[in-house]
Amino acid sequence: MDDSASINRYQLAEFGALLAEPARAAMLLALMDGSARPAGELARAAGVGAATASAHLKRLLEGGLLSVLVQGRHRYYRLADDDVAALLEGLALPRQRVPAFRPTTADLALRMARTCYRHLAGQLGVALCGNLLERGWLRSASDGLRLQPSGADALIAAGLNGDQTQGLLRLRGRGCLDWTERRLHIGGPLGVALTGAMLDADWLRRNARNRVLQPSADGLRRLAVIGIRIEPLPEPE
Numbered sequence: 392m393d394d395s396a397s398i399n400r401y402q403l404a405e406f407g408a409l410l411a412e413p414a415r416a417a418m419l420l421a422l423m424d425g426s427a428r429p430a431g432e433l434a435r436a437a438g439v440g441a442a443t444a445s446a447h448l449k450r451l452l453e454g455g456l457l458s459v460l461v462q463g464r465h466r467y468y469r470l471a472d473d474d475v476a477a478l479l480e481g482l483a484l485p486r487q488r489v490p491a492f493r494p495t496t497a498d499l500a501l502r503m504a505r506t507c508y509r510h511l512a513g514q515l516g517v518a519l520c521g522n523l524l525e526r527g528w529l530r531s532a533s534d535g536l537r538l539q540p541s542g543a544d545a546l547i548a549a550g551l552n553g554d555q556t557q558g559l560l561r562l563r564g565r566g567c568l569d570w571t572e573r574r575l576h577i578g579g580p581l582g583v584a585l586t587g588a589m590l591d592a593d594w595l596r597r598n599a600r601n602r603v604l605q606p607s608a609d610g611l612r613r614l615a616v617i618g619i620r621i622e623p624l625p626e627p628e
Contacts, residue, residue, distance in 0.1 A: 414437035418436060418444075420436075421436040422469055423480070424509075424602050429466065430466065451468075456471055458471045473508055473578060473579060476508030477507075480567070480570050503515060504603065504604040507567060508578075509583045509586065511576060511595070512567070513569065513576075519576070519585075520575055523577075526541075527541065528542025538564075539560075540560065543556050546559075548616070549614070549616040552588060556588060562579075564578060564582050586604075593607055611623060
């Protein structure tokens with residue numbers, strides 16, 4: 392075994408060790424919405440005290456899974472980058488091998504549309520990616536996924552802000568494997584900016600309590616204009 396194989400082996404073992412502690416896993420999950428949070432808030436999410444949280448955050452920083460923003464005396468922690476978010480999202484794939492269960496409305500909402508770090512995931516995210524690719528509005532290039540001018544025109548015609556949407560043409564995206572749908576949605580800078588444009592246009596609305604993104608009635612109508620049809624969720628029982 393050469394040195395590079397040994398390094399990869401130990402890096403993988405370290406990554407597993409970081410995630411094996413439930414409190415650290417809870418902190419990482421709390422940051423999957425792309426937010427930056429203070430240590431006290433992450434301590435509450437993990438159900439641990441301040442000193443324990445500090446030790447866990449130190450390990451996650453040293454392991455390269457978190458970065459920290461310093462504003463005056465305050466420190467805010469967030470996931471290091473999209474690659475970390477994609478790894479964490481991908482780890483959820485084995486959950487789909489468990490026996491089928493009767494989903495709650497909350498489960499259905501999470502599966503329909505949610506943030507994967509800062510971009511759109513779930514049934515809506517997969518449908519958006521597939522539709523844009525099928526129509527040639529999004530193309531896979533050597534440097535990633537690229538929105539085409541025809542795609543920008545279609546999104547603008549459907550109601551997205553013109554200047555904002557034209558700016559998407561300069562950004563690169565990537566396919567991110569969706570853990571509930573097992574198909575690709577749009578990740579990377581393009582996915583983040585496209586999701587932001589849909590939020591600004593009120594096609595999507597954030598849920599303050601979790602990662603769910605709720606399509607508005609107007610958003611569903613406008614998405615249907617470009618061929619994306621998602622049935623609204625049933626009312627809670």
